[in-house]
Amino acid sequence: MTNGNWPLWEVFIRSRQGLNHKHVGSLRAADQEMAIENARDVYTRRSEGVSIWVVLSANVHASNPSDKGPMFDPAEDKVYRHPTFYDIPDEIGHM
């Protein structure tokens, strides 16, 4: 081992029951147990979490920023997907 690089892990924390796990950062660790222990020490020193996921960064597949247009623009002109597109008379009240 030349420089001792451990694999990179992405860390996700559930801050309390009822909320989803949220990406908080990354760290390096030799294996998944160590990744979870290190994530506990690094990302939850002030009770920020009740559950931790770690995922090898190499296993994260991401959309390409240069495809942002073709990927996400199609949703922009579809106003009919939103409730405010539809006219409901005031006397009906909240719907």
Next chain:
Amino acid sequence: MTKAEEEFQAKIDRDIKIEPKDWMPDAYRKTLVRQMSQHAHSEIVGMLPEGNWITRAPSLRRKVALLAKVQDEAGHGLYLYSAVETLGTDREQTIDDMHSGKAKYSSIFNYPTLSWADMGAVGWLVDGAAIVNQVALQRTSYGPYSRAMVKICKEESFHQRQGYELLIHMCNGTKEQKEMAQDALNRFWWPSLMMFGPSDTDSPNTAQSMAWRVKRYTNDDLRQQFIDMTVPQADFLGLTIPDPDLKLNKETGHYEYGEIDWDEFFNVVNGNGPCNKERVSARANSKKNGLWVREAATAYAEKQRIKKKVA
């Protein structure tokens, strides 16, 4: 400017954050690697002057505070190393660059911590200065850097408070204790002002960093902000700031201060401060001496992986 550069600058001007996989000019990437790695190294080297006093803390209360602070600094170094890695650098190479002297860290950590009062001065002044700088950097244009700063700022407030509280106690103690506090302020005041970097007239990177919104304020602006905040705190302690030229300008509402000894600053940055060699060798030795632990952990992980496969 190429079209890509124009688009990039337009995003910056609209305060849209730059994320790791977005296109960015090479010089922007290089500036970030330099500034962020320097910041990461500062967190890590910053553990040494305080680690020095953990075993000699005068009470359990002070000891848990100091331990927690030093542990935070390790965490902050890690957030920043992770953020630097998103720019496509190799983490171990980044660390080795500090050990070889190619990368710098904050010059403040090249001063020794000689007495217990220094733990107060470091928290109050050094962390105080770091917080001023980091609060501004929360709005920096690179997403991972900005997020690391938000997290660090949230955690660091206690660092300054515990230092100031410690000094309140010493200043209300015996005559000798108060003298120790004054002595710590005398030694840490000017180096703390130097933490903001060279004066704007002598800071070649500032204009471009401001245009890229990597920096949001100039060195002199942040330094002034720190001084204006800190002088009344020194008054409260009954301590004297070691600057005969320091006075409030009633018109501007800002304190005017004496000439900073920039020769000393550049001398320390260039490796000739009281503790440069000791700090760098402590870090390099720690990496070297811990290698077998990292190798053992890798071997163990590999063994577990094979065991699982067989089962």
